[in-house]
Amino acid sequence: MVRFTTVLWDVDGTLLDFAFSQRVAFMKCFRSIGLTGTEEQLVRYSQINDSMWKLHEKGEMTGDELKLERFRRLFAEYGIEGVDLNAFHQEFQEGLGNVAVPLDDSLELCKSLRGMVRQYVVSNGDVAVQTHKLQLAGFLEVMDGLFFSQEAGAPKPAKAFFDYCFLGIPEKDPGKILIVGDSLTSDIQGGIRAGISTCWYRPEGTVNDSPYRPDYEISDLHSVCDILGVFDTWQNRRDKS
Numbered sequence: 527m528v529r530f531t532t533v534l535w536d537v538d539g540t541l542l543d544f545a546f547s548q549r550v551a552f553m554k555c556f557r558s559i560g561l562t563g564t565e566e567q568l569v570r571y572s573q574i575n576d577s578m579w580k581l582h583e584k585g586e587m588t589g590d591e592l593k594l595e596r597f598r599r600l601f602a603e604y605g606i607e608g609v610d611l612n613a614f615h616q617e618f619q620e621g622l623g624n625v626a627v628p629l630d631d632s633l634e635l636c637k638s639l640r641g642m643v644r645q646y647v648v649s650n651g652d653v654a655v656q657t658h659k660l661q662l663a664g665f666l667e668v669m670d671g672l673f674f675s676q677e678a679g680a681p682k683p684a685k686a687f688f689d690y691c692f693l694g695i696p697e698k699d700p701g702k703i704l705i706v707g708d709s710l711t712s713d714i715q716g717g718i719r720a721g722i723s724t725c726w727y728r729p730e731g732t733v734n735d736s737p738y739r740p741d742y743e744i745s746d747l748h749s750v751c752d753i754l755g756v757f758d759t760w761q762n763r764r765d766k767s
């Protein structure tokens with residue numbers, strides 16, 4: 527039985543290994559200002575970045591503000607002075623967009639689901655960076671469409687973001703749409719607000735200490751086939767190929 531016709535995929539931390547792209551871009555940018563980035567600085571940057579994205583999700587900081595502010599704060603904490611923030615940020619974005627590593631065999635999974643469900647990307651990330659990463663990793667041909675918060679005018683978890691997506695999706699029954707993502711605050715909360723089903727792709731070692739309860743929880747993306755109700759078809763196809 528096919529339970530869902532449509533899947534909305536988050537990108538960073540779900541289809542693609544965001545931590546890896548971030549590490550490469552971070553270290554490269556530090557080298558280009560004549561410094562050697564440390565693990566501690568990377569961890570601190572990641573904390574600052576995450577907290578600012580949470581503010582962005584709540585509508586308390588714009589995407590443009592956070593892009594520079596996260597580095598301004600990091601450099602202030604470490605007493606690093608005289609860095610051209612715009613140039614640094616520009617290089618960082620390019621770096622992020624140039625490294626794309628699929629998680630859990632996600633590309634093969636999405637390819638094998640083609641024809642069984644419609645698949646869309648839903649991302650709060652920068653349009654140019656995300657599109658380039660998806661292209662590099664081979665997802666552009668696989669997806670039925672891409673939805674970005676920059677173009678929607680509101681980020682996940684806003685209902686407005688999902689309303690924007692629904693305009694471009696043939697499926698009109700919210701009960702047949704599933705969102706899969708690693709973020710409880712943006713993907714899961716957003717899916718709940720939008721009235722669709724939610725699947726939390728739980729990052730290793732994390733627990734759900736949020737008020738948001740996903741309908742499904744998985745630790746391996748392949749489990750999505752079970753949830754979609756297409757496991758048998760999917761396995762048959764895979765055995766034949």
Ligand SMILES: [Mg+2]
Nearest residue numbers: 536538539708
């Ligand atoms: Mg994510």
